[in-house]
Amino acid sequence: MTGIDPDFKKKRTVVGKHQGHDVWGPVDPPKRLGIHGSTCAVDFDACIADGICIDVCPVGVYEWVDTPGHDPRAIYPDSPPPKAERKADPVRESDCIFCLACETQCPVKAIKIFPP
Numbered sequence: 630m631t632g633i634d635p636d637f638k639k640k641r642t643v644v645g646k647h648q649g650h651d652v653w654g655p656v657d658p659p660k661r662l663g664i665h666g667s668t669c670a671v672d673f674d675a676c677i678a679d680g681i682c683i684d685v686c687p688v689g690v691y692e693w694v695d696t697p698g699h700d701p702r703a704i705y706p707d708s709p710p711p712k713a714e715r716k717a718d719p720v721r722e723s724d725c726i727f728c729l730a731c732e733t734q735c736p737v738k739a740i741k742i743f744p745p
Contacts, residue, residue: 631705632738633672637664648694648720659698666719668743669731674704675739678713682731682740690725694718701737708737 634640637653644654644663653664662673669690671682683691693715701708717740719725727744 631675631701631708633664633670633675633741635741637670637672637741638667648718650719650722659696660703662696662699662716665716666722669719669722669725670741670743671717671719672739672741673699673716675701675708675737676716677701677709677711677737677739678715678717679736680712680717681734681736682717685730685734687728687730688721688724688726690719690721691717691731692720705737 641653643651644656645652647665650666655661656663664670664672673696695714696716697714699714701711727742729742732740732742
């Protein structure tokens with residue numbers, strides 16, 4: 630099944646930081662990249678780099694980050710092929726206004742927003 634586990638915070642631990650946000654493991658590049666963010670969480674292992682989240686976010690939470698060698702199909706065999714070897718990184722998750730546009734538009738359900 631493709632998509633972020635909405636209960637990942639109960640099942641995973643923070644293994645580091647990237648661009649100021651938490652990274653939830655496991656992480657073993659390039660196969661496993663983990664979940665980036667805690668408020669605007671993106672499952673890097675599920676993300677197919679279609680960019681809709683970047684396009685629909687009214688406050689610019691996301692930026693592209695290169696992820697050479699990663700293919701979501703290594704973890705999610707039924708996933709569509711990735712558009713590129715990059716991910717939408719929630720580098721400004723503190724700016725999120727909780728409109729849920731990114732979460733609802735993501736074609737592989739790789740994003741989970743946690744409103745306050």
